[in-house]
Amino acid sequence: MSEHFPDLLRALVTDLMLILLLCTMAMPKYRAKIIYVAATAVILVANLGANYYFYRAGDYTAVFYVDLAMLLVIGIALKPLFADGIMQWCFSYITMINIYAAIVFLSYYFRAAFPDPAYGNTFLRLILFAAVILAFRRWVSKLYRQVLDYWHIYILPASALLLCFLGHFFGGDIQQMLTANDSPLLYLTLLGLSIYVAIVHSLQTLTRQYRLREQNLAVEAQREYLQLATTGMAARLQLMEAASTQNSRAAHDRRHFNRVLSGLLERGQTAEAAALLQRDDRAGPELAQVFCENPVVNAAVAHYAGLAEQAGIRTRIELDIPAELKVDALELSMVVANLLENAVHACTRLSRERQPAIRFICRNAGRLLLEMENSCGADAKLDAAGQPAARAQGRGIGSRSVAAFARKYDAELLYRIEAGSFRVRLLV
8 A cells, every 4th residue: 555655645635625625715604614524534535445446556547537526526515515506616616627637737747846756746736726725715715706706707718628628638548648738738727827817807807997986976976965965055045044034024023013012001002002912923923843853854844844734735744853963964954855845746746536645754763764655646656776757857856865865874765656655765
């Protein structure tokens, strides 16, 4: 047995490194390492036993075929131990055989550079397999997982490379085939290395371009959101200016009222003064309803709740929005205003046979969950992205503003239309 020790050592190193390479390329399903150790032990015992039989006969060609059969067994028997899909596993399996074929050739081709070629062959296989495994673990692992996601694109060149390798190994004595085809196999090894480098590099470039495009889209969305925010701010400043003008006029009228009341009291006309106060109290504006603690959001809700009441729309509003928010209160008020405005417009377009209604609920459990539901007509639709479809050119700005707010704060935004009701949920 000692005379076959170099062969058995080479087979042991090859089998162990192949299984370790496969575990590096694929995604293990179980955490218990004992499962993989037991499977490896069974494969090693079976393969070394078969190899030893042919080593004693000096039939290295049969050993090569046994190794290929062992690889087939690995591909079938070990699949349940890994979480990869069938085709992802096949791609890793083909890649593993390509690496195996290239390393077998390179170790045989350069073995003569060592004092003892038999041990030199084993040493080269150990070094080459270790280099490939280290490269996978340190530099290629994440990108290779992405390559597996696009196996349908890359499996064709990998399969073609495998067929070329096998074509140079089959057809006669394995040692004669390796010697006779040394130049083609060397070029094929370089070609295979170029193929996999190109695959990884192309995916790395595509990933970088995809991230750059996502960043550009985020910047564009932010720019659009700022533009919408500026437009909304201008509209609210106009409302504030109008309210300020109205307050100034009311203060001016109040001064005249106070002078008249003072004159009546000076002349002792208390009955007329009391009647004047009662009439002014009835004519005075009603106090605005408080819907939530946040004054900015409450102002927006109060405005559109008043519009809904004037339009005869039944409303149910229950808001738990604190005064202090993790998001900008003005931006949230714009979102609420856009949602309520769209809801009021949808209700005003309904036929007279239907009773319009708006339900606006907000719960606070560390995050705000806003749910709004309103009656809608049959023309209400969602586009392919799940956003409300604009009915005309220039419309849908409010919905885009809500979507921009959701992107900015990484919020969950969901629209649904069912049974004549339009529902929107925003978790922020």
